[in-house]
Amino acid sequence: MTRYLLGRVGQALVVLAITFTAAFLLLQVLPGDAIMIKFMSPEMALTPAQIAEIRASYGADLPLWQRYLTTVGNFLTGNFGYSIQAGVPVSQQLATNLPPTLLLASLAFVAAVVLTIVLAALSNLTGMGWLRAGLQSLPSLFISVPVFWLGIMLIQVFSFQLGLVSVISPGPVEKLILPVATLAIPISAPLAQILMRNIDEVLTQPFVAVARSKGASRSWVLWKHVARNAVLPTLTIAGVLFGELLAGAVVTEAVYGLSGLGGLTYQAVGNHDTAVLQAIVVISAVAFVTINLIVDLLYPVLDPRLGRKVAAT
């Protein structure tokens, strides 16, 4: 067990190291120099000597391997560098922009899970064939809708046509209703697709027929036998879902003009502010790898087939 644990953690670290190195090469080394872009512009009227001085102050004149090692050291100690455009530490920018995005993402996640469960339960308990077919094709529709367009349509319908949600100076809760809905719908799609497919698969298992032969009703079978077997495998997409959630939040914030990670990313791309972008990429990769690691380590505890020993200790 310990061997498996160490191997799995080691694998996660390797993935992170590769991601970090790739992000460093991709964002710090290959593209145009962010300092040049900002300070070379004619309005600044700086002499080459002054630019060289600024470059030295950012550490940009050092050889590549030195810069790499310094960056590694800095990231490990929580120092993500300076935003060239804003002139403040990246960590400070993250501190102000991360919380609203996390709030939006977690609310949307909860809403998506609720929506998924409602869809799956309804489609499996209804006796009406057409309703079942309709509910089962909803996830495919949800997954095909561009997040940004969905946001715009929701504003269009609920704010402009129906006047239900105010666009001008909405309250703190009102402000979040539409963004959460915008994000939750596409996030629920992969969840619902996997859950529904798993339920269908589990329903064909002989143990379901055995449960029916005991006299269990359809809903008894669904909750007591199918649910756990069908939900367990959906855990494996937790990491991917997190990525989708984050990316969706970036777009949603752009549509609704909310401040957060989305705005920060948007500006960073526009200004070639690569330090900011690298921090965001690396942090989201860390989160992804951690979530997957937790799921992998948790799985044997939840599934008796994989780790009786773990569950017992």
Add this chain to the structure above:
Amino acid sequence: MTSLLDIDDLAIAYKTGDHEQRVVHGVSFKVEPGEVVALVGESGSGKTTTAQAVLGLLAANGRVERGAIRLNGTDVSRWSQKRFDAIRGSVVSLIPQDPGSSLNPVRTIGAQLAEVMQIHKRGDRKTIEARVLDLLTRVGLTPAEMRAKQYPHELSGGMKQRVLIAIAVALNPALIVADEPTSALDVTVQRRILDLIDELRRENGTAVLLVTHDLGVAADRADRLVVLQGGRIQEQGPVKEVLASPRSAYTRRLLSDAPSLAKARPERPTPSAVDFAIEVQGLTQDFPVAGGAPFRALDGVSFKVRRGTTHAIVGESGSGKTTAVRSVVGFLKPTAGRIVIDGVDLTTLKGEALRRFRKHIQLVYQNPYGSLDPKQTVQKIIEEPLLNFEPIAAADRARKVRDMMRRVGLPESFLDRHPRALSGGQRQRVAIARALVLDPRVLVLDEAVSALDVTVQAQILALLDELQKALGLTYLFVSHDLAVVQQISDTVSVMHKGRQVDGGPIDKVFVRPDSDYTRELIDAIPGRTMPVLASPAISLQG
């Protein structure tokens, strides 16, 4: 007096796409209280569909078209699922086919046994808990306290089937539907499970509808026999009568095709050759185990096979017979020992030399569904081995493929077909043709007839016999079925837990076995009560 179960002119159809296909055509039979009725038939006979209808558990696309299923006089054939829920488990219950997947993997067996009582609200938590322990003890799962807390994956196949039997008898139902209850189990386990079902039904006076493909099991365990073919009843009556003097041609054919130890062994010619085609000496195979001592799957196995004869390797699951096969055909490098095929030690070959040597020894797999590429046509499947060696002109290849088709008894029109358009027996013929197209000297048959119905099995065995005579082939025949082995083999190795516990000529081993294990194995074979028909009723074409 009303019968416990009275099936009257029952017809059932399945809907696929927009047409309905009838699979049960007007079946009628009765089960009296306390009686065991065996529903016997091959795949596609409609036996399982009929049994499912009794429980109201037809697949969603299945429909009772006409007729009645009367339980104690009440027709339940058109009951809603909700009404059925009240009698399932309490009046009729099920012992399923495959114990491996018939228990929920994420719940303890205690919880799954308690469930049937919870659903029917038989007592409070304490009473149910006590009853669970009683039942587990009764079916031989002790200590019950420990077993109740275990998950299905911690039990063997036989133990899981005991749990399912406990579930089926928990509420003392009047009728148990046992759908192939032992087909997935080893023969020695099968015997103990059938004994347990027998004991329990006698204790409680329960009637059993026993669905089985195995005439031997039906002969040993049932009072009455219903023989189904293609959804129609061929004949029914008391077991002894039906078996002693079958009236329908189909039953006669089933009886003659079913392999049985009681049958006289077909005369096998004494081999003219004196040399050995296969010599296995001290074959040992270890598999590494993560963080532990290696697992020894084969331990010093030795045997010799004379050219032109058949040697059988017999054993139950976990006996090492599959490992032995994989070593002999060169898919595994043995840990120790020699495998000499036609004078060449296979264990010394590797790379290109091994590849070239494969020509001489070919393998036919158990599962004709998995061993043929679904994307290839029969023509491509059979000619592929030829393309791996010295180039042959396309016309010669085509001729060779057509020769093979004729040899294995398939029409040429099948050449363009894909495996999915063939039946199991036809696929196995294709697999044999592919194995023979290279003119090998040795053919290894790994449970090659086990997945087939008895009538098909008989045809394939006859084909193998004919091919052996015509081509002078040497067979290594791996099987769990002693009756089949006795019919086709000259010599045998009996395997148990990686060791060879018995070996030698069939007559010697099966009549005077050296080991207790072989004796137990022989005793466990069902069908000793089955009478033997004097001669095959109909002649079968290869």
Add this chain to the structure above:
Amino acid sequence: MSSDTDLAGVDAGAGARLSWPRRLKRLSPSLALAWAVVAIVLLWAALPQLFTGYSGTEGVPGEQLQAPSAEHVLGTDGLGRDVYARIVYGARYSLAGAFVAVTVGLLIGTLLGLVAGSRDGWADAVIMRLVDSLLAVPSLLLSLSIIVLLGFGTINVAIAVGAVAVARFARLARSEVMRVRRSEYVEAAFGSGGTFRSVLFRHILPNSLTSVIALAALQFGSAILSISTLGFLGYGAPPPTPEWGLLIAEGRNYLSRAWWLTAAPGFVVVLVVLSADRISKAIQKTAP
């Protein structure tokens, strides 16, 4: 002649090859609709002038912000340009982008997956860790990072989207190859003297291909989604290009006055992506 009685494996219709008219008859209505949508959009991309008399970039003065009518079926925008014409002319940007993205993903990803799946040991480990790293970064952030490197523009956006698809194709191709490799018919092919090369081309590739093609169809849809998202954020082709994401972004400014500016192109995107999804599922169904 064999007289096998077991019917279990026989599917009466499955063996015979179906003629084209019979195949069309069997086509489900939703699948037929999906193919029709894809066909029309492909024609839009190839020959836009056949579908509209209006220009995709030039407006008609005095006809600004007209609601949908017989003359302008989907209305006009703030510069008097016909919205339907802009959608028709925009098809080629989305489709060409999606085509490049899927090609990049398919070629690189499938090759990586094939190598990883056929070779055990370090090659598999190295490739799969690289793929894991690609997957560790949310797809949008990965695309954005590549756009920062390559700069804005239609092709760059397409490559950025394709990079995301590489990991998905690699994963699928590897698992398919491993699945086929474990099958008995592959072992049987080695057993009859097959070499690695012959088994790869005769069995592994043909049996893995269907799933890869199904993924390609699915990725085609999701590439259109991603490209329109990046276009909406302003990283794709510059205005006045009628790229679909950009159309929606421009329409945003008239949200309270002209709903058709955003609704129409969005619906087209949804329809195309949904069709790709439907076709992908139909292809997957035929997989062995």
